[in-house]
Amino acid sequence: MTTSIALVINTYQQAHFLPASIESGLAQTVPFDEIIVVDDGSTDDPASVVAGYPGVRLVTQQNAGLAAARNTGLKASSSSYIVFLDADDLLMPNAVRAGLVCHTLSPCTGLVYGAHRRVGPQGEPLGGDVYSDIGPDAFRTFLTGNAIGMHATVIYDRKKLCDIGAFDVSLPRCEDYDVYFRMAAKHPIRSHPEVVALYRWHGQNMSADPSVMLKWVLRINDRQRARTAGALLLEDERLLGRRVWVRYYKDEIVSDLRRSWRSRTALRSVARSMRFAKIAVLEVGRWLLHRLGRAYGGRAKSPSLN
Structure with missing residues (x-):
């Protein structure tokens, strides 16, 4: 089966961050087959940003929250693997390559993830690499903390994500952590230490409270x-x-x-x-x-x- 991979970028009132996140997707050493921007009912005109990037597709919806926006991107994609990136965050150029290599080494996995770094509003470093190995029993690892730490470091097997029910739209926060538990209950999870994403910390993040x-x-x-x-x-x-x-x-x-x-x-x-x-x-x-x-x-x- 031919391997293909999609990037879904979710945006809500963050059009000013969108060019950098799109360009980080376009800069991959192994390219994405699909790049989809999901506008979750923004009023800051992300369409005008996306129009400047031929081949990047825009999907719009009324504001329904992050989990629903991710599910919209999931449904709009057709690739065998998928990455979700918030508009204010960035991927490193090696993200696709490193994740697909990890999937190849463990072909039955539901998801793989790598390391990340925190950066400030202008991309200034806020610390070193953040990485926790998943260990032999992912479910037990997740019981005592979120070893993944940043959702953009994850590459999902798209079919397996659909099979477990995707993201729970009833959750306004931690919908990714919920998916990790459900995936770990059904499929193996693997990790690798390469830094694949930058988590931009700007004080207005959903996790700020x-x-x-x-x-x-x-x-x-x-x-x-x-x-x-x-x-x-x-x-x-x-x-x-x-x-x-x-x-x-x-x-x-x-x-x-x-x-x-x-x-x-x-x-x-x-x-x-x-x-x-x-x-x-x-x-x-x-x-x-x-x-x-x-x-x-x-x-x-x-x-x-x-």
């Missing part, structure tokens, strides 16, 4: 109880994952407060920290009840985040 991100990442964790129930080791790892996420976003909250202190955004950051504190207290109670339940041979009911 740690309290909102924590809320949704814990709900994705909750969904895994159907697979961990009855397996004490897996359930311990799932609950450990919740503690890992609380610690991770605690650090993000502290950084947010330090950046915004004595600025116009200070009140917003304080509100975020209060929402975070409510969730964190519930998580401490959940963990204590779990440990008590294990100690006395039963299961205590955990507090709900809903």
Whole structure:
């Protein structure tokens, strides 16, 4: 079977970033067979940007959120593999080559991923390479954190992504993390350490509010109880994952407060920290009840985040 690969770039009110993301797709050492831009109901005229790139296709929809936009791009594509890139992020020139080599070495995989780097609004470096190996059991790895870290580093087997139901449009955040769990339950996942994408951090990212991100990442964790129930080791790892996420976003909250202190955004950051504190207290109670339940041979009911 001939290998083909598509790039789907999702944009919502980010036409100013779109030229750079399109050009990063066009600059691949192994070219994409399709480049599709999905406009999720923007008002900043991404069509005028796409018109400057012959061969790049524009698909428009009413604003329905990131998961729906990705599904629209998935349906519009016909290639055997697919990459999703947010309009404010960038691919490295080796992204397609490195990912397809990894797929070739492990042909039954549902997805492969590589490393990424964070950059600032103008592309300035904000740190070193970010990479975590997936290990021998992807599902267990995901229970204690998101080893992938940046969605644009992923190359999916398109058919396998469709078969697991693609992206859940009911999720306003963490829809990629949800897909990783569902893919890991059905197919192998592999990784490689080559840097294949740049994650642009500009303060307006969807992941900019740690309290909102924590809320949704814990709900994705909750969904895994159907697979961990009855397996004490897996359930311990799932609950450990919740503690890992609380610690991770605690650090993000502290950084947010330090950046915004004595600025116009200070009140917003304080509100975020209060929402975070409510969730964190519930998580401490959940963990204590779990440990008590294990100690006395039963299961205590955990507090709900809903």
